[in-house]
Amino acid sequence: MHTILILNPKGGCGKSTIATNLAGYFAMRGKNVSLADCDPQCSSSDWLKVRPDHLATINHVPVKKGKLLVPGDTEILIFDTPASIHDQKMARIVSAAQTMIIPVLPSPIDMRAAERFLKHLIKIRKKTVNKKIKIATVANRVRERTLAAAKLEGYLEKLELPNGKKIPFMTLLRASQNYVYAAERGTTIFEMAPSKTFPDREQWQPLLKWLNSKRSLP
């Protein structure tokens, strides 16, 4: 089972968007996918509730008092996580994951918050959690060809853990109403008309290639 965690304690950076789109992508490819929603806001669970029956099935994994009931035949387990997650919970979730995706928005506040989060993550990791977890970043909700986009890309390309290890920057996802539409309807950009979502699908390719390769596994 491949366990993928979407984590960044900064609110609204795109965790649920990436978690749900990834779940839909793998389910559509015939994988047995489970989605664990660790956020009391329940964005991913709500998305699953409105997911149309004719689309590929995704198992809903309820998280109650830190316990998960993951179906035994799950091939891909995706964790959506809350903003402002406290240390103990973060350590518990990170220790369960093989791969971590950190979405970051193009704003100075979000970039500074990401920096602080990585420092903190290293502290927690040293003490308690899976040290071999593979981490990558994604720039999200970016208006292409803007100064903010260029700054975020430059920042993520150079990003490293406080121990000097480079964090691969996977891709840039544009700001697109397609994500808002998909979120409302329990679908994904991969399940919408290709003519509408082609630029979005293209932007996901580096991330999907990484996730489909051994490079994203410990």
Ligand SMILES: Nc1ncnc2c1ncn2[C@@H]1O[C@H](COP(=O)(O)OP(=O)(O)OP(=O)(O)O)[C@@H](O)[C@H]1O
């Ligand atoms: N690339 C994008 N283009 C346009 N809208 C986006 C994009 N990514 C996310 N959004 C929208 O931004 C809002 C926040 O995204 P999302 O809920 O995925 O963030 P989050 O990190 O899960 O938030 P929280 O920390 O509250 O759980 C949502 O309304 C979502 O539809």
Ligand SMILES: [Mg+2]
């Ligand atoms: Mg969320």
